[in-house]
Amino acid sequence: MTDIAFIGLGVMGAPMAGHLAAAGHSVTVYNRTTEKAAAWIARYGGRMAPTPATAAEGAAAVFTCVGNDDDLAAVTLGPDGAFGAMRAGALFVDHTTVSAAIARRLATEGAARGLLCVDAPVSGGQAGAEKGALSVMCGGSDAALAAARPLIAAYAARFVHVGPAGAGQTTKMVNQIAIAGTIQGLAEALRFAQASNLALDKVFEAVSGGAASSWQMVNRWGTMAEDRFDFGFAIDWMRKDLGLALEEARANGAALPVAALVDQFYAEVQKMGGGRQDTSAIVRRLDQ
Template identity: 65%
Template sequence: MARVAFLGLGVMGFPMAGHLAGRGHEVTVWNRSPAKAQAWAEKYGGKVAATAADAARNADFVMACVGNDDDLRQVCIGPDGAFSGMGQGAVFVDHTTVSAAVTRELAGIAADQGIGFVDAPVSGGQAGAENGQLSVMCGGDPADYSRAEPVIAAYAKICRLMGPSGAGQLTKMCNQIAIAGLVQGLSESLNFAEKAGLSISDVVEVISQGAAGSWQMQNRHKTMEENRFDFGFAVDWMRKDLGICLATAEDNGASLPVTALVDQFYKEVQQMGGGRWDTSSLIARLRR
């Protein structure tokens, strides 16, 4: 069992940290809103720290799941950042979806301090976090990954080292690119069924058994039909992720025409007041 700090207790981090405690790890948590950290401790019995540095002090592993590049920098190297509390040989595991550039920047700083750094963004949404069934895609030094993987296993369905620092974030971009086009296609399919006077449930029952089937179709078609979009990953966060994908494609020469188009469709959803709706809300703009 390891001494673990967990930084960031949002809809993903809260249950992920809980799984670590459930596996018997000694967990200390920190959150920008202290009340959330206190609520976590009352539920799972771990410790609460006043700062990220305090949480990281004496920890073998420091996990983070925050918002964006700036949040991650603040948590790592800002005043009272985790790096100032971590000892040599400790490993920082970043579950935030951020740019590969900030990952490499922070990994370099960590290396200069004798700290390991693994970028480990996740996929599976809130349900995956709560059920301990996340897909975790990692980048970093193989030795650091080998040490961290048994700890990550507390909430992972699959965990894999994809390459050097930044490779985990690049793999997460592949994930978000695939989801964007898939959800748009599903939205158009279900909207077409409605316009054609077909039963969405009957259509999905048939086509989900063939080549059109997907996790999104199986798990979101009913709520999409009912115009309920309070499940899973928010549009605001998806636009942040797609922005990272599009910026990276500018650098590496990849062509992302569908991703760019769907990003603008999500912008329309935001303008409809749906920034906190889940990503399946693409169908809402087709129904206007």
């Protein structure tokens, strides 16, 4: 059993922390909205802390899954941040999708304090988090990854050490760039099939077994056909992620014309009121 602090109990963090508790670890949680922390305690047990620093005191490992760079900096390096309370040799794992710059900054700050730091964004969505079947892409030292692996195994189906600090975050950008093009292509294909008066279930049966198949097709073709979008990975979050990728591309010189275009398409859907809808709602802009 390991003493763990988990900071951030959103749709991803709450089930991940729950899997750690179910695996027998002693989990102390912190969430900015205390009602969510209280609900988590009622379901999984454990303890609730009033600040990130209090949660981190005495913990062998601290996990974070918050909103953005500023949120992550606040819960780690702020006046009540976890880093100030963590002991040398402790493990820090961040599951937030943030910039590679802050991942590298935390690795540097952590090293100065004797911490083992891992940037570990995830793919698989809320369903993957609840099933304990996430894909985790990691950046950090060999020692940090060795310490993190047995804990992350509680909710990961795939765990890949990509490279040094920041590599996990840049790999997550690769993931989001690939999804952006895929989901736009799927939206166009669906509307084309509808305009051609084809039976959508038969079209799906025909094409999903070949080269055109993808996770997006298998999991979103049916719901897109029914115009159902009130679930899944929100467009607001996808625009944040694509913004990180486009910013990193400006720094490393990569050309991302399709990702930039899809980002603007998502901006249109946001203006239509779809910011909290699943990324598959990009199909809505083709109805205009």
